[in-house]
Amino acid sequence: MKCRKCGREAVINMHQHKLALCEKCFLEWVPERAQRTIEKHSMFGRDDRILVAVSGGKDSLALWDILHCLGYEVHGIHIELGIDGDGYSAKSLEKVAAFAKERGGLPFDVVDVKAEYGKSVPELARERKGRKVCSLCGLVKRHIMNRAAYSGGYSVIATGHNLDDEAAILFQNSLRWQVGYLARQAPVLPSIDPRLARKAKPLCLLYEREMAAYALVRGIDYIYDECPHSTGSKTLYYKQILNQLDRRSRGAKLHFYSSFVRAKKEQGLFQQQVQDLQLSKCERCGQPTTAPGLCAFCRLWEDRQ
């Protein structure tokens, strides 16, 4: 199989694009695709200070690599969640630190949830029977990223969500027409409050397979293990369903997600839900919240007392 661009031996065949590429051309193609996504959705520019969330996984490390190579001003943030299964959190931080060091000391901060707040995320979940680790994890990460962006003066938070992630979330939210969530799913979410930085997903049009291949070819040493709490997760199940669909109809995942994004933009779908959002200020931390009193994050720690 030959590279469509230069005729050398291809390392990857992307059926969804009818495109096979060699190592060199593939390493050019992925950042170019990310850059086109950034421009198409006006995610950020060279003057923006970008906070990139880095977990140690392939997508976030690849994103950090891509943004750095494209010349953006990026600063990493790693949130130490305290997930102990097989030393998952510890291994993740090792990967982040090694990655930054190999690239001449890329700047990043670590926020240790247990050290800052007294409990790790799994410990918090155990105290709250009925609250899954994953939902607490998301809440904690979003809060910490928003606060870090605000205090550090970053205008954008970039995350490594890939197309498979986005399509699975879209599918999940569509099953029950959860319009609130559908309203807030987009390649870029503008800042609607000074304490809520813009949220951008530069990899949202790149298949998970493309990101895994990019990390391998680029020599990025990432954590291969799945999070121990993701076993049996619905998101993984939805990914499998969408992969089956994409096998039968190549590019279906991409069309599903990109058509949704276009419909929102051109036809104003779910705009009402966005406009109806009323925010107040958390009494404790000052972060925006949809409910009066304490925000959901502060309530987590408040309820324990």
Add this chain to the structure above:
Amino acid sequence: MKIIYRDEEWEIRSGMTTRDAIIKVGLDPDAVLAVREGKLINEDTILKKEDRVTLVAVVSGG
């Protein structure tokens, strides 16, 4: 010819494509990437007797 995936290993006959080898060991070709001598190889690559191919899962993380 050896195929390795996580902590499993299979010895299978040479001469087939990477894609067929992946299917032969019961895995989904779209769910894994094949690495030989530290290099990514495409699904049409014919595998030789002395090859050791490591398969890497596409899905990882949380």
